[in-house]
């Protein structure tokens with residue numbers, strides 16, 4: 001049992017700029033007196049607010065009935081005296097009970113509405129959480145694992161540790177790590193129900209029951225502070241529009257002295273011979289396409305800066321190139337086919353690109369496959385693996 | 393229902409975890425409710441489909457029950473709490489010594505969780521009461537956690553039995 005969280009103070013804060021009052025943590029007072037300060041802060045915030053006041057309970061891990069009643073009373077009283085104000089309670093689908101408990105307020109007062117926020121939090125989400133991503137992830141991990149299994153021990157991976165894989169996708173990395181390194185505990189979190197369902201199926205089929213797959217939002221996790229010896233987050237910082245926020249969460253759940261390990265790409269540096277030019281043109285366009293959806297697939301070499309800015313020390317950065325010579329060239333080709341399908345077939349279409357562009361865009365992927373399968377060809381996909389230590 | 397009829401259904405619940413302690417010790421620190429519910433939730437959820445969220449949900453429910461016994465229990469005797477599982481359902485059995493007058497309140501509060509007007513009573517309590525009563529807490533469990541609640545009396549203790557179908561709600 002982690003006692004840290006049990007005594008962790010809760011937060012109740014008002015941000016006047018966004019007219020948002022946020023509750024976070026564990027709020028289980030014995031009596032209302034214990035939270036009287038927060039209640040008066042809340043009351044003052046309402047007094048100050050004009051129009052709509054947002055009540056953010058996204059990170060509210062626990063709130064007992066004593067606190068729920070006390071805070072609800074403040075809101076309900078305000079509704080009775082102030083017809084000019086509306087309340088929007090923002091809950092999360094991750095913390096299921098908040099949605100169930102707070103929705104009653106809307107049934108009491110029409111001035112209160114309850115929203116579930118995390119159906120849409122970053123622009124590229126619909127692509128990444130879709131099932132079409134599953135084949136991409138499956139082939140990718142197969143290719144990167146050959147490299148990462150030797151890289152990981154340098155970044156804190158060892159038997160017996162407690163680790164979390166955040167944005168675990170279809171969970172194949174967790175399965176591989178479990179087999180190779182035998183950590184004591186693995187929590188694997190993702191926000192795609194489709195990927196998690198897939199991950200659980202795979203685990204069941206392999207008779208694995210000790211990987212804790214959990215549905216969650218990486219930028220607002222239910223996981224407690226200072227818990228993990230190693231937190232891994234692969235290929236995912238680069239798809240968030242605010243990678244620093246995510247990194248802050250990874251830092252939070254990591255133990256002091258533990259490490260956070262991230263991998264990211266620099267897509268414009270994918271390469272191949274022959275047909276180098278066409279390949280290069282397409283991958284430059286991949287980077288632009290992702291940035292249209294506010295994702296930075298050029299993040300790899302920026303890892304050092306991100307880790308440093310997030311407060312890590314002892315930062316290690318290395319890069320490796322997945323190539324067609326690593327194993328079966330067809331595996332490499334399969335990765336590229338999966339990219340072509342989603343990037344050209346879905347994302348470019350969504351951006352509204354004309355057919356001529358899409359055709360040329362597709363050609364670069366096909367040329368990359370050509371290079372990969374060519375008897376004298378070479379095709380590469382560079383990746384940056386980096387980690388930092390959370391200071392003691 | 394007599395004991396013979398109840399037996400077959402009861403046996404299907406497999407025991408997962410239980411604790412017992414002196415009521416006096418339990419009552420010595422309010423944080424015991426939080427600590428015990430967090431710990432028990434973590435332990436029993438590890439092999440649920442989504443252990444983290446199951447544990448969060450379960451801890452919420454168990455904490456309310458423990459708080460009820462904290463507020464309504466008498467200091468002599470022992471408190472015992474056991475968790476059982478049957479399929480997607482967890483059963484919590486919480487026994488604690490309870491003075492006769494309180495017992496009557498519990499009997500009525502438990503009965504009300506099954507009445508048609510349960511939701512109306514719950515809303516009414518949120519909008520008018522200053523602090524939640526025992527009744528509202530049991531209503532909260534019935535409404536927000538789809539719990540089925542029963543009471544067994546074994547003087548001087550009572551046992552609150554709560555069936556929580558959380559696996560279905562969480563995943």
Ligand SMILES: C[S@@+](CC[C@H](N)C(=O)[O-])C[C@H]1O[C@@H](n2cnc3c(N)ncnc32)[C@H](O)[C@@H]1O
Nearest residue numbers: 137167168169190191192216217218234235236
């Ligand atoms: C590019 S994939 C990488 C998956 C996996 N780490 C791998 O390398 O195969 C990004 C993953 O992040 C997940 N994701 C995106 N936003 C998330 C969020 N807010 N919380 C948790 N997971 C998220 C997506 O569902 C997707 O599985």
